[in-house]
Amino acid sequence: MTDSHSESGIPLKPVYGPEDWDASRYASSLGDPGQFPFARGPRPAGGGRRGWIQRELSGEGDPERSNQQFHELLAKGQTGLDVIGDAPTVALLDPDHPLARHAIGTQGVSLCRLDDYRALYRGLPLDRITLSHSLPPLFVIAALHSVARERGVDPAVLRGSVVQAPYYCEDTGYALGMPFALRERMSVDSIAFAAREMPKFHAFLEDTYYISDGGLDAVEEMALGFVEIRGLIRALLARGVAIDDFAPRIAILVNCRMDVFEEVAKIRATRRLHARMLCDEFGARDPRSLAVNVAAHTSGMSLTAQQPVNNVVRGTIQALALALAGVQAIEISTFDEAYRTPSPEAHEVALRTQQILHLESNVTKVADPLGGSFFVESLTDELERRIDAMVRSIEAQGDAASLAESGFFRRLFHDAMERHARAIDSGALPKVGVNCHQVAPEDDTLLREVTATKIEPYRGRVAELEQHRRSRDAGRAGASLDALGACAADPRANLTPAVIDAFAAGATVGEMAGVLRTVYGASADAFGAHRAAG
Amino acid sequence: MPSARTGPRDERRFEMRPVRVLLGLLGMDQHEVGAVAVARLLRDAGMEVVYLGRFNLPPEIARAAADEGVDVIGLSCHSWEYLHYVDELLARLREEGIAAPVVLGGSVITPEDARAMEDKGVAACFGPGADSAQIVATIRRLAGRDGDGKGNGVSDGT
Numbered sequence: 001m002t003d004s005h006s007e008s009g010i011p012l013k014p015v016y017g018p019e020d021w022d023a024s025r026y027a028s029s030l031g032d033p034g035q036f037p038f039a040r041g042p043r044p045a046g047g048g049r050r051g052w053i054q055r056e057l058s059g060e061g062d063p064e065r066s067n068q069q070f071h072e073l074l075a076k077g078q079t080g081l082d083v084i085g086d087a088p089t090v091a092l093l094d095p096d097h098p099l100a101r102h103a104i105g106t107q108g109v110s111l112c113r114l115d116d117y118r119a120l121y122r123g124l125p126l127d128r129i130t131l132s133h134s135l136p137p138l139f140v141i142a143a144l145h146s147v148a149r150e151r152g153v154d155p156a157v158l159r160g161s162v163v164q165a166p167y168y169c170e171d172t173g174y175a176l177g178m179p180f181a182l183r184e185r186m187s188v189d190s191i192a193f194a195a196r197e198m199p200k201f202h203a204f205l206e207d208t209y210y211i212s213d214g215g216l217d218a219v220e221e222m223a224l225g226f227v228e229i230r231g232l233i234r235a236l237l238a239r240g241v242a243i244d245d246f247a248p249r250i251a252i253l254v255n256c257r258m259d260v261f262e263e264v265a266k267i268r269a270t271r272r273l274h275a276r277m278l279c280d281e282f283g284a285r286d287p288r289s290l291a292v293n294v295a296a297h298t299s300g301m302s303l304t305a306q307q308p309v310n311n312v313v314r315g316t317i318q319a320l321a322l323a324l325a326g327v328q329a330i331e332i333s334t335f336d337e338a339y340r341t342p343s344p345e346a347h348e349v350a351l352r353t354q355q356i357l358h359l360e361s362n363v364t365k366v367a368d369p370l371g372g373s374f375f376v377e378s379l380t381d382e383l384e385r386r387i388d389a390m391v392r393s394i395e396a397q398g399d400a401a402s403l404a405e406s407g408f409f410r411r412l413f414h415d416a417m418e419r420h421a422r423a424i425d426s427g428a429l430p431k432v433g434v435n436c437h438q439v440a441p442e443d444d445t446l447l448r449e450v451t452a453t454k455i456e457p458y459r460g461r462v463a464e465l466e467q468h469r470r471s472r473d474a475g476r477a478g479a480s481l482d483a484l485g486a487c488a489a490d491p492r493a494n495l496t497p498a499v500i501d502a503f504a505a506g507a508t509v510g511e512m513a514g515v516l517r518t519v520y521g522a523s524a525d526a527f528g529a530h531r532a533a534g
Numbered sequence: 535m536p537s538a539r540t541g542p543r544d545e546r547r548f549e550m551r552p553v554r555v556l557l558g559l560l561g562m563d564q565h566e567v568g569a570v571a572v573a574r575l576l577r578d579a580g581m582e583v584v585y586l587g588r589f590n591l592p593p594e595i596a597r598a599a600a601d602e603g604v605d606v607i608g609l610s611c612h613s614w615e616y617l618h619y620v621d622e623l624l625a626r627l628r629e630e631g632i633a634a635p636v637v638l639g640g641s642v643i644t645p646e647d648a649r650a651m652e653d654k655g656v657a658a659c660f661g662p663g664a665d666s667a668q669i670v671a672t673i674r675r676l677a678g679r680d681g682d683g684k685g686n687g688v689s690d691g692t
Binding site for chain 1: 561562563564565566567570571574575588589591613614615617618619641642644645646661662663666
């Protein structure tokens with residue numbers, strides 16, 4: 001085996017030339033930025049905003065602590081917000097669930113009722129900033145819509161996004177304990193609702209970051225992403241939503257590993273594939289439906305627990321790749337990623353990295369600076385071909401529901417995890433400080449103290465929630481949950497208004513999720529055995 | 535596999551079956567990458583892995599360890615939750631008379647945390663950078679298969 005292949009295994013030549021890319025195909029295969037097929041970028045060069053939205057992943061502890069974190073990040077010059085829930089919140093468990101107790105607020109913010117969202121967004125200019133959420137979409141859209149209205153902000157002006165992860169969440173890190181049909185419905189309903197009520201908000205943010213950061217390569221990442229995008233599009237069309245009513249707010253949140261040119265080419269290929277699929281297969285005509293926004297997180301998996309300072313360098317290289325690819329938003333996974341959600345120090349370093357790249361390096365002045373490179377164009381073509389072929393191959397094996405239920409996707413994720421581990425073990429994937437150039441643990445001290453500082457679980461949330469359950473109008477909360485159940489039983493109804501009503505009545509996300517699971521034939525507590533055992 | 539038919543506590547057959555290891559995650563920790571990699575590593579080394587997956591609390595781990603008759607309990611730790619579960623787990627294992635030693639592995643385990651865990655009675659901890667051969671050798675030793683024929687010699691602290 002030679003070293004001459006990309007991280008996803010595409011063979012590489014020592015040098016590329018005119019035989020590798022035919023410039024006469026410029027108009028059909030590239031086009032200028034802002035022109036079909038949008039390989040060079042979704043927007044025309046030179047006009048309007050230059051650069052990207054700079055944001056760092058935030059959210060820890062209770063909503064008040066996270067709100068404080070938002071204000072600190074905005075004060076440091078962050079231009080958008082990016083919030084993730086703690087593990088129970090993302091799994092739709094209330095903090096008083098037996099499984100949740102030691103995980104409350106440690107890896108994200110704990111949110112389970114409307115009061116929490118009120119506190120989370122307190123004092124933020126909702127009409128002027130973009131709010132990106134790695135949180136359960138149906139509940140975020142309902143809560144954000146409610147809080148905006150309470151504050152006199154028209155939901156139609158809200159900007160930002162929420163990740164949709166219905167197909168793969170059970171097999172990766174976002175398990176909900178819900179059947180496929182319910183997961184898909186929650187996505188479809190929230191996207192359809194937002195298309196009407198929050199038309200500037202990207203309610204359809206395909207998240208290929210989280211599915212791929214267990215070890216999928218760039219081709220697998222985007223193939224699975226497109227399988228989910230295409231599946232959700234078909235489901236929305238089947239619900240009678242017109243393609244150009246929601247497709248302008250499809251965006252993709254991708255991963256960025258260490259292979260600089262492959263990641264750039266992947267993003268360019270993704271924009272082109274998206275445009276072609278939306279145009280040729282789904283009949284979209286609005287140019288905004290064809291020109292997909294791409295946001296990115298730099299790969300947490302590429303970072304190391306050893307010599308954490310090296311992760312600053314990795315994040316910089318990855319962010320440069322993303323800037324060269326012309327993405328719309330960047331989040332750099334911080335140097336303490338292997339141990340914890342970002343510390344204030346790590347946030348600051350990552351944000352300053354983005355600012356230096358943006359302001360000092362001149363990379364924002366010219367759009368798609370690698371366009372026309374024999375190598376990058378050849379790699380873009382090859383990635384597009386491989387991603388498209390894998391999408392067709394997966395779709396030929398069955399619909400997403402049966403592939404998910406049969407364990408097809410789970411096997412794919414597990415195979416990738418094993419492959420990645422072998423590549424690190426064998427040294428095939430070099431990792432400085434891990435499989436080469438290691439230092440002794442006792443000498444590995446730089447930034448160590450910051451990295452290992454822990455967040456205690458916010459167990460006070462349990463008592464707060466008990467108090468909330470006691471003080472609310474139990475009759476009203478119960479009636480709102482019954483209404484949500486009735487709504488869920490009607491396949492033509494949209495769940496979002498019923499969730500908005502239930503939030504207003506003081507119901508919690510855990511309670512709502514329980515009702516939804518029951519209607520779909522699952523156990524109300526997806527982790528019921530644990531309640532008895534605990 | 536004939537060994538699976540052997541009674542889990544059948545000491546006479548102990549040396550004849552492969553080392554059995556329970557692998558799982560605690561609480562809400564959903565980062566399976568490490569657990570999947572270690573499962574592969576141990577299977578490649580000829581061990582039997584009972585993969586319990588995610589969302590486990592100490593009582594379930596103890597029950598599975600007893601039901602499956604494992605030699606070693608391995609827990610993958612990619613959140614800090616393990617710090618809060620270890621006391622309860624070790625107490626549960628003692629109460630139920632389960633001798634299988636507990637091994638923790640994961641990138642979040644610092645050397646200081648590893649020492650604290652070993653003081654509580656955890657048999658071994660593998661932090662970031664743990665070497666594959668060392669993991670296999672330690673588990674073999676903890677299962678009493680390091681070739682000295684003395685069986686399980688790692689009950690210190692439990």
